[in-house]
Amino acid sequence: MTSNPSPLPARIAPPAQPRFTWHHFTMRFSSTPRGARLARYLAGERLDTWGIPYESDAHDALTLIVAELSANAVSHGLVPGRDFRLRLSAEDANVRVEVTDTRGERLPMLNDPSADDQEGGRGLLLVAALTDQWGWFPRADGSGKTVWASLDVRPL
Template sequence: MNRTEQPAPATPAHACFTLRFSSTPRGARLARRLCGERLDSWGVPYGSDDHDVLSLLVSELAANAVTHGHVAGRDFRVHLLAHAAPGTPSLTVRVEVTDTRGDALPEPAAPAADSAAGPARTGGRGLLLVEALADRWGCAPRPDGPGKTVWAEYTVARYGPPTTRGTGSR
């Protein structure tokens, strides 16, 4: 009998994760969840501040792709890239979200000056969060077709070995 096993996740020294998602709120939610699982497997544990920040970056960029980069029948792509400098405990994670609409490049909106749109406003703050939380962020035209790639980088000061779950017995 042949047994096929999934390979272990790549070491965070150079690891990447890429998937396409439907350009819907469900696709954005799935992107955040799957990226969260991958971050945990790379040693950025669930519940840590670093995991929360990276999950929020994925969430905001994916939501923007769905809201502002949506083209009917086209998906968006999420690419996570993690790299660690040899001999250091830090891990830099780059989050890239690519959509197929390149007619307007994103810029963070200035906070609203008038009180009617200020605190009660529920949208338009995503890139302000990205700018506040990421070490660096930017956008570029999509190299392999129409659209754009919006990216953010965040450095995790310390990350641990990949976690293992479900290894205990009852």
């Protein structure tokens, strides 16, 4: 008599480790200066937890990006009584910051840094200088926009 071999292997290999590390954080904040400060603070805490340590160039750049985009949401994207949302995501060494507000008619623009008659308006120039890419898109429901920026945080 012959025995039939089992259709299953005798030993099952453990699942392979994922190719990448993925992290995600989303929170809504009040559209106030206090809400913008809290967004910056919590983003800094989260980045440190994800392995982007305080006082590193990547941490400093990312918290500054969060601060600028949050301040813009509070000052330019404000609709009274509506919050803004911060979303951080990291895949491998790429970190993406998204700030969503509820005012769709005020679109982000890069201002001329040499114009002396402007008060403020240079935050997006700073974001553009610090990031690998940035942009914006309208919310799907048409009631606002999301400004995003991404940065590769691999050490040089």
